[in-house]
Amino acid sequence: xxxxxxxxxxxxxxxxxxxxxxxxxxxxxxxxxxxxxxxxxxxxxxxxxxxxxxxxxxxxxxxxxxxxxxxxxxxxxxxxxxxxxxxxxxxxxxxxxxxxxxxxxxxxxxxxxxxxxxxxxxxxxxxxxxxxxxxxxxxxxxxxxxxxx
Numbered sequence: 202x203x204x205x206x207x208x209x210x211x212x213x214x215x216x217x218x219x220x221x222x223x224x225x226x227x228x229x230x231x232x233x234x235x236x237x238x239x240x241x242x243x244x245x246x247x248x249x250x251x252x253x254x255x256x257x258x259x260x261x262x263x264x265x266x267x268x269x270x271x272x273x274x275x276x277x278x279x280x281x282x283x284x285x286x287x288x289x290x291x292x293x294x295x296x297x298x299x300x301x302x303x304x305x306x307x308x309x310x311x312x313x314x315x316x317x318x319x320x321x322x323x324x325x326x327x328x329x330x331x332x333x334x335x336x337x338x339x340x341x342x343x344x345x346x347x348x349x350x
Contacts, residue, residue, distance in 0.1 A: 202232050206342070214263040218280075226243060227241075227243060227310040227314050228241065228247060228315050228316070228317055229241040229243070229244060230244065230313050230315045230325075230327065231310045231312045231313065232300060232305050232307040232310065233307060233310060233326070234307055234308065234309075234310065235292070235295075235297070235307075236297025236298075236300050236301070236307055237292065237293045237294065237297070238294055238296045238300075239292070239293045240292045241291055242289065242290045242291055244292070244317060245285055245286070245290075246289070247316060247317045247319075249285055249289075250294075251317070253319065253324060254282065255271070255272050255273070255274070255275050255277075255281070255282055255283070256270060256280065256281050256283065256294075257269070257270045257272050257277070257279055257280055257281075258279075258281060258296065258299055259323065260302075260303055264301070265328060265329050265334075266326060266327065266328050266329070267325075267326070267329055268325065268327075269323060269324055269326075270318070271324055274341075275324060281294045281295075283292060288333060303329075304324075304334050304335050305333055305334060305335070306333060306334060306335040311330075311332065311333050313327055313329065313333070315327050315336045315337075
């Protein structure tokens with residue numbers, strides 16, 4: 202970092218740390234290293250108030266948009282159950298297979314601002330930034346256990 206004071210240039214080795222995910226105020230969604238979709242405190246409070254418990258995930262590959270739809274059918278095999286943290290500081294659900302299917306790079310958490318509208322058919326619709334996807338040619342390798350003979 203370079204700055205000027207009284208006409209003299211100073212070079213500092215320090216950089217200002219930027220938070221990856223704001224904690225308060227803005228509803229955010231992020232993808233965790235465990236393959237979970239997580240909501241911050243602001244988003245989870247809205248969802249809990251609207252009693253959003255079971256959802257369906259929808260993916261528009263052309264537009265790279267994720268949508269979520271509430272469902273009351275808890276027996277639907279396509280549905281995901283939202284788990285709200287006991288302390289009220291967030292919510293999550295496991296979606297590793299889905300994230301792998303659409304090509305999300307969840308090796309580092311990246312927050313995405315969201316709008317939640319419980320009165321809409323899809324309570325959440327968000328365009329996923331290109332920075333959240335795996336780079337072309339980079340493949341996750343799976344560990345295989347050799348079969349015992």
